Amino acid sequence: MRRGFLWDGFDAGIAAALAGDPDTARDHFERxxxxxxLAPGMVDAQEKTRELHALAADREAVAARVVHSCRSKPGLDPVRLAMS
Incomplete structure (x- = not known):
């Protein structure tokens, strides 16, 4: 990961976890x-990253966490996910 490109690693970690590759996901999250x-938003992003790192082996938990996070920002109600 290029220094200063936190979101690249964050997104790559999520993608790897959702693809069923927790080891790669954890590698990205660790980076x-x-x-x-360096910025206040990075502290929050790293806190979310710690949560995702712990969940990396559970695709459904990662998906639920990401969807919940995205929906909560604009004040949308939670949804129940059905993954196969």
């Missing part, structure tokens, strides 16, 4: 966690 939090 995000290794970044110096």
């Amino acid at each position: 995000v966690l290794g970044e110096d939090p």
